[in-house]
Amino acid sequence: MRKFIFVALVSVGLASCFDSQTAANANDAEKKNKTCNIVNVPVFNQDSAFDYVKKQCDFGPRVPNSASHEKCLGFLAGELSRLGGSVSLQKADLKGYDGTIYKSTNIIAAFYPERNNRIVLFAHWDSRPVSDQEDGTKKTALQKPVMGANDGASGVAVLLEAARNFAAQDPGLGIDIVLFDAEDCGAPHWEQSKVENDWCLGSQFWSNNTGYSLSNKPRLGILLDMVGGPNPSFCIDAVSGYYAPNYAGDFWKVASGLGFGSFFKNVAGGQIVDDHYYVNTIAGIPTFDVIDFDTQRGFPEMWHTQHDDVEHIDRNTLGAVGRVLLRYVYTDCAK
Ligand SMILES: [Zn+2]
Structure with missing residues (x-):
């Protein structure tokens, strides 16, 4: 993900954002009369989620075309299958x-695949090939791959731990988990890209090839990205606020209700492009992003540096995001 400005939203989106907000407010007013029955929400195990971060990082940076990437692919596909998902690999x-061809694989796991009432959960499982946010004087560090404990592995870890619960306790709807590849291969800031849309390659491909029919297309999508850092700042970014304002609003409300209002801030999160941009604009699935970014601080300090490692993962953040996710999924208002 990157903080490159989504220009189209700047030019045409502002007025529309106000319209969306008005619609969201109207919808919220309606919902005040609706009771959301909380059915037995499973307990999210943040220690298990932390172990999933560590297991991914034990392979090393999962840079596309590397041996570590290939080994981690086997692990993730095997684990999702073991947890009860119907796994398919989209290669x-x-x-x-720069013209490099990335041998990429989106990992897809369907839970309750026979159900047409579905939602879809996303994260990216690849790591960035260069640490281009390192101090510019550290030339060697700049060229090293990012471990991606937070940037990549944290979202995958929360989804794996959630998957364990989906299989053990019926959420009452179908759930797809899609782990995108090649999200983080965009041009370093010192290079000029030779292709348009050089980030989020896996999600662009998936969005053009979802394989859904009209009847089983998910109603909403949730993307998790950088959900394991200390003191996170999750705000509703412009793309999420434009394409999925009500879903995002409900999610943030659930977070606040669980006492995580200091992590999930009820302010606009600014303009970023992440996988959800392509899911919204190409696949047409309303999708919001839970990402550690705010307009004052930007991305977390460790972002795209050599310090995005397991030592800088806070299991309480993984736990907070996992608890909100499970509460949201298992609440019948989400259906
Ligand atoms: Zn990244």
Whole structure:
């Protein structure tokens, strides 16, 4: 993900954002009369989620075309299958900013695949090939891959731990988990990209090839990205606020109700492009992003540096996001 401005939203989106907000407010007013029955929400195990972060990082940076990437693919596909998902691998050769072809695999796991009432949960499982947010004087560090404990592995870990619960306790709807590849291969800031849309390659491919029919297309999507850092700042970014304002609003309300209002801030999160941009604009599935970014601080300090490692993961953050996610999914208002 990156903080490149989503120009289209700047030019046409502002007025529309106000319209969306008005619609969201009207919808919220309606919902005040609706009771959301909380059915037995399973307990999210943050220690298990932390172990899933560590297991991914034990392979090393999962940079596309590397041996670590290939090994981690086997682990993730095997684990999702073991947890009860119907796993399929969507393979594609995707062209990067400098013409490199990335042998990419989106990992897809369907839970309760026979159900047409579905939602879809996303994260990216690849790691960034360069640490281009390192101090510019550290030339060697700049060229090293990012471990991606937070940037990538944390979202995957929360979804794996959630998956364990989906299989053990019926959420009452179908759930797809899609782990995107090649999200983080965009041009370093010192390079000019030779292709348009050089980030989020896996999600662009998936969005053009979802394989859903009209009847089983998910109603909403949730993307988790950088959900394991200390003192996170989760705000509703412009793309989420434009395409999925009500779903995002409900999610943030659930977070506040669980006492996580200091992590999930009820303010606009600014303009970023992440996988959800392509899911919204190409696949047409209303999708919001839970991402550690705010307009004052930007991305977390460790972002795209050599310090995005397991030592800088806070299991309480994983736990907070996991608890909100399970509460949201298992609340019948989400259906
Ligand atoms: Zn990244």
